Amino acid sequence: MTLKIIVSGPRGRMGKEAINMILNEENMELVACIDRINNGKMLADIDGMPDVHVPIFVDSKQCFESIKADIFLELSIPDVAFTHTVNALKNGLRAVVGTSGLTKEQIHDLKILAFEKELGCIIAPNFAxxxxxxxxxxxxxxxxxxxxxxxxxxxxxxxxxxxxxxxxxxxxxxxxxxxxxxxxxxxxxxxxxxxxxxxxxxxxxxxxxxxxxxxxxxxxxxxxxxxxxxxxxxNRQSFMTGVKFALNKVNELTELVYGMENILD
Known part of the structure; x- marks a missing residue:
């Protein structure tokens, strides 16, 4: 099964590493990105990004409604991470969240939403x-x-x-x-x-x-x-083993898990 993935924060240091990792995995496919700028462009249009024709959206709700995907990978900033993840779960996507700064109240709300939707969600303060x-x-x-x-x-x-x-x-x-x-x-x-x-x-x-x-x-x-x-x-490659593991693992879950220690064997 090929996992279709949407990445938020593609121009960030973690986002760039994650995109390169996804593009090199046989069972993963990058299908869209969410960015605070560059709406309507392709990833290939952005300096320093891989030469792949993947659409970029500013509005996460529009992205999730327009693009068929399995998993949302959140690697942007705390101000938008919660809203993006809520929108992903509401649109039937599982989520892996590496953005730190979410409050305990926000994590609690996401846990309830994931439970109601029976969708896996992994929030990892650290992927290493x-x-x-x-x-x-x-x-x-x-x-x-x-x-x-x-x-x-x-x-x-x-x-x-x-x-x-x-x-x-x-x-x-x-x-x-x-x-x-x-x-x-x-x-x-x-x-x-x-x-x-x-x-x-x-x-x-x-x-x-x-x-x-x-x-x-x-x-x-x-x-x-x-x-x-x-x-x-x-370096940020140290986080990619955990990101890859979480992307594969979240597809097996039907609830929110906070912390990588709860999904490692």
Missing amino acids: IGAVLMMQFAQKAARYFPDIEIIEKHHDKKLDAPSGTAIKTLDMILETREDKEQGHPNEKETLQGARGANQSGVHIHSVRLPGLIAHQEVIFGGLGQTLTITHDSY
């Missing part, structure tokens, strides 16, 4: 298999080391902070960690923000610098010891 394992290892370690700080580092063009990976890591940690306020109970910041964001006693620090791609450290402290679990993505 190593990052998924890092989150799982951190969740296990949190049972024994409740003093935790997360440092996530990304390129300076990233729109959200903290990253979706950091938030997902924290959610998984809080499932197993006992409540504890990390640090001195009377500590004071002499420079506001020095201790980063704080949720349930876990501090998260976001670094944004050119030259970075996607990196995260989860640091655990205990009596006389520390444990650091680290993952680094040095």
